[in-house]
Amino acid sequence: MSRRRSLRSRLTLLVTAAVALAIAVCAAVCWFLVRGELLGQVERSLDVPKGPQGVEWIEQYCSGAVVGRMPPPPRFQLLQVIDAGGGRCVVGTTGVRVVPSDRTLAGAPEGRGEFRDGVTDDGAPVRVLVRSVGSGLAVMEARPLAEFQSTLTTLAWILAGVAALGVVGAASAGLLVSRTALRPVGRLAEAVEHVARTEDLGTRIPVEGTDEIARLGASFNAMTAALAGSRERQRRLIADAGHELRTPLTSLRTNVDLLLRSENTGRPLDPAAKRRLLAGLKAQFEEMSTLVGDLLQLSRPADEHEPYIEVAFHDVVGSAVRRAGLRAPDTPIDADLESWYVHGDPAALERAVVNLLDNAVKFSTGPVTVRLGDGELTVRDHGPGIPADELPYVFDRFWRSPSARSMPGSGLGLAIVAQAVRDAEGEVAVENAAGGGTVARVRLPGSPARG
Template identity: 40%
Template sequence: MLRAKITLVVVAAAALAITLAAAISYRNVSDVVAEQFDRALDDRAATVVALLGASRTPPARPDTTEQLIGAEGSVRPLAPGRATLPPPESALRVARTGRSAARQDLTVDGAEYGVLTTPLPGGGAVMIAQHYAGAERIDHAFLWRIPWTTVAATALSALLSWLALDRVLRPVRRLARATRTITTTQDLTTRLPPAGRDEIGQLTRSFDAMLTALRRSRAQQQRLVQDASHELRTPLTSVRGSAELLQRGRGRLAPEDEEKILTTLVTEAAALDALVHELVDLATDRTTEEEQTEVDLHAVAEEAAERCARRTGRAVTVTAAAAVPVRARPRAVRRCVDNLLSNAVKFSPEGAPVTVHIEGPRLCVRDGGPGIASHEREAVFDRFYRGPRTQAVPGSGLGLAIVHDLVAADDGEVFVDAAPGGGAEVGFRLRPH
């Protein structure tokens, strides 16, 4: 679960940070305690020396032992009844020489003392030994509180993280529920939760855009299947009727009738083959795997004009004005120009001129046909659309739809206009390279 994993990460980070802070604090506290201990020894030694100089006995302290050390090494406690501590060699040296004070740690019967020996003006020295018990109590108390403080702080951070993550991850859970519903029901109309402005909101908007694209794709597929089934029904019905007529009238039909039926079969089969071929091209764009590159529209138009002349025997004129290279898929552009020329030749009467004109990144094909009415100019790029004036002309109504899809895939746009002198002008505009 994402919430538990993030909480564990937060708790681990908090525990590590608290442990590091406690370790650094313990070291600092130990240094402060040691500094205060040394300062207390200095203050006590100064006080004892001053009182002794005034011929007064310093008051006894329970954690401190003061004793006088003679130059010959004799030891006498300042407080009556106190046991003497064995003076270290550094203390005897100070008493003997009367020079600078000496500081040293001393362990007696398992008890640790901090010892400061200070020379006296009249000879000898005073040794101040303070027990480390107070400092050890502070040290132990600090060490005892560190684990409990760490555990309490870690538990508090875990609780706060768990509660905060519940609110932070709520949009993620809503999005996960919505996607599970879509996966289970295959209902692409399921609405996603509202998107915020953070990263989760960006993820939601990306999912919503993906769902929109899937809905559009499914709608296009369903429309393609419906339109294709409708368009395929007519040639299939004609082929089946002609075949059944040949079967029933086998040997009894006149040769000319049989020839008409066979001609119909061949014509409808050819139309059916062309329709299936265009449907496959439309449903599976084979040029989508092609990389966009620099395309010379003038060269593509010249090649397409030669191919059209070889297939149909019709001359195609190519003109150009300030042509510029475009960024597109070469095979897709060639297919678009071939389809536009096929349409122009199909709807132009024999002898009517067919022209390809290029201007900048814009290519158009002009024909001498009946033209396209203004209210039909957007519909001609729909699949299977056949205008009222072109119903009698053979064709599937998919040529311009393929052009539209190929050009749109390259971020271009298609257009239809009236050609100068009559006819139609159909073309596309692509991005300059």
């Protein structure tokens, strides 16, 4: 199997073929135009004597009489008269006769006559003007085409040489054009090879102009920037997850070491202390399980989710309110829910609402108010609120307010809320409420009635 040609060689061949074809077409058109003009000149040079005077002169000439008032035809013209019986009379001194044919003699027109092709006795091609001059005579005036054909042959060789030079020039121009046009593509290929070899996503291609090559370079730069951002987010996620897991793992190891030491030394722990220790181990395991689940939720690609269906969002919010009430029975939750149907993942949406309610319950010193109306869900607490300079970071992964770092949690709850709302093509925001506390707003596209 032959090796596939490079893009540069294919572009060079394409340009060469296109230019060569154009030159060939132009040369052929030029040759035919010149041929037509030369043939027209030959035909305009033919002139058969006209009228009764011409007929009388022809008859006297063919009978041998001397007629002085009309000169013989030029030397390069062959004038020949054919009578009704097929006899021929060559006018002039050349002695060269044109071989008549049945078609030549048949229906010789009067007036301007008719141009036809013919040959002489020795086979030389001629251009013939045939005309009937009356008295049963047909006059054939012919002119040799040797000079005409020689000129056309010379012209054909000249055009062939010009075409050959044009093809060579086209090949050179094609090579130059391909090198110039594909130079940015070559830089792009080198950059891609460099990234594949070194995994250096900081590589950038200089972008000049607005053509397709420039757009390709800009797209490559955008792709590498997106990949670099994704790698940085992955690195930060791993680092933050490791940092968050370090504390519960250290606590677990300490508690397990304490249990093992009590068993190995034969000094059992006080039953009450042992129960507290085991309860602490259980709480730490639950915290780790929650953290791992949150990490898996956040690391899930956007296209890996359950098929979206029509969801009664008011039912989802109601279920989340009940779950939050069971977790924090001492904090009242006031819910007022209107019907609202959206398209999304019910489990992801319910988890997002539960996270909002958990945050509200965790910080609120009074009742939590939940309202769903006109497609907007609001969750308001009566806690200390969030400093204005910290509001832009509340949806970042693992971000926790300095004042809340002593409280349980991983800092992933609101990040999961933002991802679930974004997947449902909605919007979410957190702001400080008038009179204290915070209010979270979630707006999802949908309708008050089932579709």
